Every structure is written in structure tokens, then in C-alpha cells.
Amino acid sequence: MSAPPTSTSRLAHPGGHVVSPRVYVAVFLALCVLTVVTVVVNGYDFGPFNLIVALGVAITKASLVVLYFMHARYSPKLTGVVIASAVAFFVILLFLILTDYLSRPWPLTAGG
Numbered sequence: 001m002s003a004p005p006t007s008t009s010r011l012a013h014p015g016g017h018v019v020s021p022r023v024y025v026a027v028f029l030a031l032c033v034l035t036v037v038t039v040v041v042n043g044y045d046f047g048p049f050n051l052i053v054a055l056g057v058a059i060t061k062a063s064l065v066v067l068y069f070m071h072a073r074y075s076p077k078l079t080g081v082v083i084a085s086a087v088a089f090f091v092i093l094l095f096l097i098l099t100d101y102l103s104r105p106w107p108l109t110a111g112g
Contacts, residue, residue: 017074027068034061 038057046053067073072083 017071019068019071019074023068027064031061031064034064 034057038054038061041053041057066083072079
């Protein structure tokens with residue numbers, strides 16, 4: 001029969017989930033590789049896909065940070081709802097900014 005958990009062990013791990021150091025090392029190495037990919041991709045011209053490639057790498061790195069270092073992967077479903085609503089709000093704001101940007105006459109001339 002094992003000893004009952006002490007109060008300090010419950011305080012150290014209130015959620016009951018402990019992430020293995022191997023996971024942190026793997027995520028760190030993935031972030032390092034993606035940083036090298038960012039630098040290498042910067043040297044190439046993908047034409048109209050430059051922004052898509054850069055944002056793809058950046059979103060992948062941001063997702064790793066949010067999921068593992070901010071523990072969103074092991075959080076309750078409500079955390080996922082909050083993150084999804086923040087992303088949806090960002091997309092709405094981006095859409096509004098782009099509609100304003102695209103509705104302006106280009107090229108802009110000085111002095112009207």
C-alpha cells in the first residue's frame with residue numbers, strides 16, 4: 001500500500017499533469033529547426049508566396065509555444081474555446097483592416 005500524497009505534492013502539481021522533459025527538449029529542438037528554416041527561407045524568392053511561407057513557419061512556431069510551453073495542450077476544453085475565440089477575433093480584425101486597405105485608391109498621390 002502506498003503512502004497518501006502529501007499536501008506539498010498536490011501544490012506542486014495542482015492539475016495532476018506533468019510534462020516530460022523529453023517533450024520540452026523535442027519542442028525546443030523543433031523551434032530551433034524552424035528558426036533555421038526561417039533564416040534559410042529568407043534567402044529565397046518564392047514570388048507571391050513569400051508571405052504565405054513566412055506566415056506558415058511563424059504560425060507553426062507560435063502553435064508549438066502555445067500548445068506546449070503555455071500548456072494549452074493539456075488544459076481543459078474551456079482554454080481551447082478561449083484560444084479559438086481570440087484567433088477568430090484576430091481574423092475579424094484582419095479582415096476589417098484588409099477591407100479598408102483594399103478600398104483605397106492606389107497609388108496614393110501627394111497633395112490630392
